[in-house]
Amino acid sequence: MTGRHHDAEGGRDEDAVHDYVEQMAMTFARFGFPRMAARVLFALTTSDDASMTAGELAERLEVSPAAVSGSVRYLMQLNMLVREPVRGSRRDRYRLPDHAWYEVTASNGQIYEEIAKLALTGVDALGGPGTPAGSRVVEMADFLRFLQGEMVAILERWRLTRLGAPEDASPGPDPAGSV
Amino acid sequence: MTGRHHDAEGGRDEDAVHDYVEQMAMTFARFGFPRMAARVLFALTTSDDASMTAGELAERLEVSPAAVSGSVRYLMQLNMLVREPVRGSRRDRYRLPDHAWYEVTASNGQIYEEIAKLALTGVDALGGPGTPAGSRVVEMADFLRFLQGEMVAILERWRLTRLGAPEDASPGPDPAGSV
DNA sequence: CATTAGTTTCACAAAACTGTGAATACTGAC
DNA sequence: GTCAGTATTCACAGTTTTGTGAAACTAATG
Numbered sequence: 001m002t003g004r005h006h007d008a009e010g011g012r013d014e015d016a017v018h019d020y021v022e023q024m025a026m027t028f029a030r031f032g033f034p035r036m037a038a039r040v041l042f043a044l045t046t047s048d049d050a051s052m053t054a055g056e057l058a059e060r061l062e063v064s065p066a067a068v069s070g071s072v073r074y075l076m077q078l079n080m081l082v083r084e085p086v087r088g089s090r091r092d093r094y095r096l097p098d099h100a101w102y103e104v105t106a107s108n109g110q111i112y113e114e115i116a117k118l119a120l121t122g123v124d125a126l127g128g129p130g131t132p133a134g135s136r137v138v139e140m141a142d143f144l145r146f147l148q149g150e151m152v153a154i155l156e157r158w159r160l161t162r163l164g165a166p167e168d169a170s171p172g173p174d175p176a177g178s179v
Numbered sequence: 180m181t182g183r184h185h186d187a188e189g190g191r192d193e194d195a196v197h198d199y200v201e202q203m204a205m206t207f208a209r210f211g212f213p214r215m216a217a218r219v220l221f222a223l224t225t226s227d228d229a230s231m232t233a234g235e236l237a238e239r240l241e242v243s244p245a246a247v248s249g250s251v252r253y254l255m256q257l258n259m260l261v262r263e264p265v266r267g268s269r270r271d272r273y274r275l276p277d278h279a280w281y282e283v284t285a286s287n288g289q290i291y292e293e294i295a296k297l298a299l300t301g302v303d304a305l306g307g308p309g310t311p312a313g314s315r316v317v318e319m320a321d322f323l324r325f326l327q328g329e330m331v332a333i334l335e336r337w338r339l340t341r342l343g344a345p346e347d348a349s350p351g352p353d354p355a356g357s358v
Numbered sequence: 359c360a361t362t363a364g365t366t367t368c369a370c371a372a373a374a375c376t377g378t379g380a381a382t383a384c385t386g387a388c
Numbered sequence: 389g390t391c392a393g394t395a396t397t398c399a400c401a402g403t404t405t406t407g408t409g410a411a412a413c414t415a416a417t418g
Contacts, residue, residue: 013304020305089386090386
């Protein structure tokens with residue numbers, strides 16, 4: 001025993017996991033993601049069954065139940081988390097869906113379209129699509145719609161190549177030696 | 180004269196443009212983009228030559244020069260704005276590059292790889308890629324790298340089809356009647 | 359070299375955001 | 389129906405972010 005909860009080769013190092021969760025969460029926070037929600041997300045990501053109760057999350061992260069409550073609500077609204085009532089108990093388990101990153105990326109794709117639509121509402125005020133400013137806005141909207149369309153296609157490709165193949169327990173055909 | 184600065188059919192309606200800038204900026208702010216930077220961005224987007232001095236921006240947006248200064252620095256760091264010193268004057272013009280959205284999307288692509296790399300640093304602590312948590316992290320990293328790679332490809336396709344074709348003043352081949 | 363227009367920096371006030379503890383409201387068990 | 393265990397809501401405090409006014413800095417012009 002080293003003082004760090006490191007079981008053995010291949011075992012989990014809980015302290016290191018703790019650090020890792022915090023590091024990932026802070027990185028996401030830098031990109032505008034709510035801090036506590038990021039902590040919850042990675043606490044779940046790093047738990048072996050991708051599932052914890054609110055109480056377990058609070059204990060693990062050493063934060064109040066209130067903070068967990070707010071964060072899980074936020075994450076659920078983003079479709080990154082599902083709540084699963086536990087039969088025979090009033091506890092709910094919060095679980096990361098199986099392919100959460102794929103799912104959330106797919107469901108967020110719609111925001112490109114929303115922004116494009118909003119952008120185009122300004123074209124008239126700018127004097128129409130023939131004016132420099134008007135055409136600039138149209139180009140932006142076109143670009144966003146292009147991105148959205150392509151995104152749908154590449155997500156479909158991911159779904160087919162990675163999620164379509166049923167048995168793929170190994171990390172993947174492309175371990176991509178850490179760059 | 181209606182009280183709104185609307186010249187004629189096809190002319191700009193400055194009041195409406197003002198509202199539009201604010202609306203777009205607030206939408207971006209909801210997604211975590213700094214508010215004032217968003218205002219500056221859309222003030223430039225909606226100006227006919229995509230270029231203004233700091234003073235013009237401050238006047239147009241009715242904010243302090245200090246706020247403009249901070250925001251343009253932020254936007255330049257994101258490659259969404261270039262500073263162009265004006266010869267024979269101490270004024271700098273801040274200009275939106277021609278295909279700003281394309282450019283910034285392309286230059287931001289790298290963040291997927293960064294997050295993927297950071298994510299993989301946790302695999303050991305989780306007990307290796309064979310554990311449930313470890314494989315989950317590997318899948319996330321794989322997905323992010325896949326996205327990044329595909330993004331590079333689709334941006335290249337945009338560049339070739341839209342920026343490669345020299346004359347395309349019309350809004351585009353696909354007006355995409357508002358969905 | 360002094361003047362002046364324009365921009366940036368700095369310290370500070372206001373607003374927004376985060377997370378907490380306490381109170382409240384659910385929900386299943388008995 | 390009552391009890392007990394959980395989850396949620398609410399008001400608040402600490403922190404961070406945002407934007408301002410004033411002063412400092414920079415560069416062209418007479």
